[in-house]
Amino acid sequence: MIRFENVFKRYPSGREALSGVSFNLQRGEFAFLTGPSGAGKSTLLRLIALIERPTRGTVLINNQNTARISRGRIPPFRQRLGVVFQDHKLLHDRSVFDNVALPLVIAGASRREIERRVRAALDQVGLLGRESHAPITLSTGEQQRVGIARAVAPRPDVLIADEPTGNLDPDLSREIMELFTRFNEVGVTVLIATHDLELIEHLPHRQLRLVAGELAADSGRGDA
Amino acid sequence: MASLRHYLALHRQNLLDAMRRLASQPFASSLTVLVIAIALALPAGLRVLVNNAGALNDSWEGAADFAVYLKIDVSSENAARVARTIGGRPDVANVTLIDRAKALEEFRAKSGFGDALDALEGNPLPHTLVVRPKSGAAGDVEAVAAAVRALPETDLVQLDTAWVTRLRAMLALAGRMVDLATVLLAIAVTIVVGNTIRLEINSRSVEIEVVKLVGGSDGFIRRPFLYLGLWYGLAGAGAAAVIVAMALWALEPPVRAVATLYGSGFELAGLPLRETAILVVGGALLGWAGAWLATARHLGAIEPK
DSSP states (O other), X not given: OEEEEEEEEEOTTSOEEEEEEEEEEOTTOEEEEXXXXXXXXXXXXXXXXXXXXXXXXXXXXXXXEGGGOOGGGHHHHHHTEEEEOTTOOOOTTSOHHHHHHHHHHHHTOOHHHHHHHXXXXXXXXXXXXXXXXXXXXXXXXXXXXXXXXXXXXXOOXXXXXXXXXXXXXXXXXXXXXXXXXXXXXXXXXXXXXXXOHHHHXXXXXXEEEEETTEEEEESSOOOO | OHHHHHHHHHHHHHHHHHHHHHHHSHHHHHHHHHHHHHHHHHHHHHHHHHHHHHHHHHHOGGGGOEEEEEOXXXXXXXXHHHHHHHHTSTTEEEEEEEOXXXXXXXXXXXXXXXXXXXXXXXXXXXXXXXXXXXXXXXXXXXXXXXXXXXXXXXXXXXXXXXXXXXXXXXXXXXXXXXXXXXXXXXXXXXXXXXXXXXXXXXXXXXXXXXXXXXXXXXXXXXXXXXXHHHXXXXXXXXXXXXXXXXXXXXXXXXXXXXXHHTTOOOOOOOOOHHHHHHHHHHHHHHHHHHHHHHHHXXXXXXXXX
């Protein structure tokens, strides 16, 4: 589902964020992307979301070479991808409902479909009944769950998350990880970048460890 | 079909959202609308003044009258016949014959040169016709004068259209200057809206970034701003129409006073319906164009980080 082949990413400043990274994440797999700050975790996720392009090498998402996706085709590509951010990236001038509905509105879902899916997504993250609230009135953990609801509402094939528990205490962090596990159980491919090794050490999922832009360890390689 | 309905629903949503956004910052929005209104009211108001001057000129029927002096040996009967011939032309409104004998009497009575005239042999004045063409346009008057000049009885046609021509030229010049002002101020309106939208884009960069991240196309992102520009232009044009109407209302009493002094029934005309429609539609289009320029220039710069 997500396949990196000898990927390099060098920024205009000259810093090489990724050097020769190769891995293959199967459809329906769950993996953590670990490593110290500055190891290239965010860069790797940005290559998947097409926020950045690789300097060299190939990134294949769902067997599609991302290098062949033109600028104009990026929006439909991103509509099939769920992304969760450390800072939630919620829009504070609209309600929880409208935040979660945003990708569905963009994709052109009907009003009824939007209502149904937003409620389903909010139910899954345990925030049903908070639709009309302003995000700012929610706790950090709740805001993160709104962000997750928004990412899963369009039922993406792939869910990627950059430090989704970065600002949360251990209990809330565990809840968030359980949420991701549940989405994975219904077939969504999940890749989560985190530096919180304590949180994930008891979880059975595959771990990809980046150090200084190179893949230093892979706990279980998916077949090609 | 469903996607078309969805598309139209999105547009309606954008239209309403943009209006709400304007209403949510009434002070800042009003200032921008007022600047646009003044920029649009200037050419519209000047246009109204030029139109009125043109109407005033057209109503000045006497301007096209000209005098025809017949040859001295033409008899009274012949003069009357020539007057009928000219009066029968389709492009002539009427002809007045001033008989040479009557003219002499009048001249003798009023000029005080009676003794000098007595010294002359016979009547030195010719029969005179005053011709009023139907049309006051310089070319039409010239055509009538040329036809009259070709008659064998005609000695001299005295055509004083120079000042009419000059007035017309001045009006044409004024009209052209209004055209130029219109173009310049239209550019100004586009820039004002473009700049306002640029600020709006900057203040909503987080939203734009998020929409891009969840797969919003450029069109999806651009549309709210285009509608915002459309509203600015529309509101500005509406306010401009009101400003012009108010200015005319303020000018009306003194204009009527002047017209009365000249014994004229002249009345100040407002902006005609057609031109009001052009003003409003044009204003909306300028707003849209300004927004389009701003989005084309600045939306691409906001990419997810």
